Amino acid sequence: MKRNLIVLAAVLAAPIAFAAWPEKPVTLVVPFAAGGPTDKVARDLAEVLRKGLNNQTVIIENVGGAGGTLGAGKVAKASPDGYTLLLHHIGMATAPALYRTLPYKTLEDFEYVGMVNEVPMTLIGRSTLPANNFAELRKWIDANKGKINLANAGLGAASHLCGLLFQQSVAVDMTTVPYKGTAPAMTDLLGGQVDLMCDQTTNTTQQIESGKVKAYGVTTSKRLTTPALAKLPTLDEAGLKGFNVSIWHGIYAPKGTPKAVLDHINAALRSALKDADFIKRQEALGAVVITDERVGGAAHKKFVEAEIAKWGPAIKAAGQYAD
Numbered sequence: 001m002k003r004n005l006i007v008l009a010a011v012l013a014a015p016i017a018f019a020a021w022p023e024k025p026v027t028l029v030v031p032f033a034a035g036g037p038t039d040k041v042a043r044d045l046a047e048v049l050r051k052g053l054n055n056q057t058v059i060i061e062n063v064g065g066a067g068g069t070l071g072a073g074k075v076a077k078a079s080p081d082g083y084t085l086l087l088h089h090i091g092m093a094t095a096p097a098l099y100r101t102l103p104y105k106t107l108e109d110f111e112y113v114g115m116v117n118e119v120p121m122t123l124i125g126r127s128t129l130p131a132n133n134f135a136e137l138r139k140w141i142d143a144n145k146g147k148i149n150l151a152n153a154g155l156g157a158a159s160h161l162c163g164l165l166f167q168q169s170v171a172v173d174m175t176t177v178p179y180k181g182t183a184p185a186m187t188d189l190l191g192g193q194v195d196l197m198c199d200q201t202t203n204t205t206q207q208i209e210s211g212k213v214k215a216y217g218v219t220t221s222k223r224l225t226t227p228a229l230a231k232l233p234t235l236d237e238a239g240l241k242g243f244n245v246s247i248w249h250g251i252y253a254p255k256g257t258p259k260a261v262l263d264h265i266n267a268a269l270r271s272a273l274k275d276a277d278f279i280k281r282q283e284a285l286g287a288v289v290i291t292d293e294r295v296g297g298a299a300h301k302k303f304v305e306a307e308i309a310k311w312g313p314a315i316k317a318a319g320q321y322a323d
C-alpha cells in the first residue's frame with residue numbers, strides 16, 4: 001500500500017516538475033562563429049523564444065569549427081534536460097557524406113524539435129574584383145585559374161556546399177579558405193584577402209546593399225523579393241543551369257530529452273515563428289520562416305532524412321572527405 005502511494009506520488013509529481021521547466025536559462029548552441037548568418041538567426045529567435053520559456057534567458061553559445069560538427073557533437077553529448085539545445089542548418093544533412101567519422105549520429109543522437117527558416121544564398125566577391133556581373137566573373141575565373149580563393153565556414157558549412165557546387169558548375173578548382181563561420185570570412189572578403197564566397201542572405205544583404213561586396217547571383221531557382229536583392233539574377237539564369245541551393249535551420253535537443261520538455265520547447269518555437277517582428281526581421285534578410293508541418297519534430301526529421309538522400313550522392317561524387 002505504502003509502495004503504491006509512493007509510485008502514485010511520483011506519477012503526480014512528474015507533470016508538475018515539467019510544467020515548471022525551464023527554471024533557469026536555456027543554452028542554444030550555434031555551431032558557427034558569432035555575428036554570422038546562423039548566429040543572427042539564433043539571436044533573433046532567442047529574443048522571442050524566451051517568451052514561451054517562462055521568460056528565461058536563451059543564452060547563445062558559439063561553438064564554431066569543423067563546419068558545424070563540433071557544436072553539434074557538444075549538444076549530442078549534453079545532458080538531455082532541455083537546457084542545452086542546438087540550432088543547426090543544412091550541415092546536419094551534408095556532414096554525414098563529408099566526414100568519415102562524426103562526433104555524433106545524425107539520426108540517432110538528437111530529438112528533432114522543429115525547423116525555423118529557409119535562407120537563400122548569394123555568390124559574392126571582394127569589391128576590388130574587376131567583374132561587375134556574372135558573365136564578367138566567368139571570364140575573370142577562366143583567366144585566373146589556379147589563383148582564385150573561395151572562403152567558406154569549413155567542410156559541412158552551407159558556404160562549403162554552395163562553393164563545391166559552384167566550382168563543379170564552372171569546372172574550375174579554387175583554393176578554399178575555411179573559417180569558423182562566415183562572419184570572420186566576411187571580414188577577410190571585405191579586406192580583400194579572399195576573392196569569392198557563397199553565403200546566406202542573412203549575412204550578405206546589408207553588405208550587398210551598401211556596395212561593400214560585389215554580388216553575382218542568388219542560388220535559388222527563383223529571384224528574391226527582398227528589395228536589396230531583387231535585381232540579382234539567379235545563377236541558373238546567369239548560365240549555371242539547374243543551380244539551386246537553399247539553406248534551412250532547425251532546432252535539436254539531446255536524445256532522451258523528456259517528451260513534456262520537448263513539447264514545451266516546440267510550443268515556444270511555434271509561437272516564436274508567428275511573432276510579427278521576428279518574421280519581419282527574417283524577411284528583411286531574405287529568409288522565410290517555416291509555417292508548414294516541419295515546425296513539428298517528426299516532419300523536421302523526415303525532411304533531414306530527405307536532405308541526406310538528396311545531397312549525399314552529389315557530395316560523394318565530388319570526392320571531398322574529412323576524417
Ligand code: ASP
Binds near residue numbers: 156
Ligand atoms: N552558417 C555558417 C555561419 O553562421 C556559415 C555557413 O554555413 O556557411 O557562419
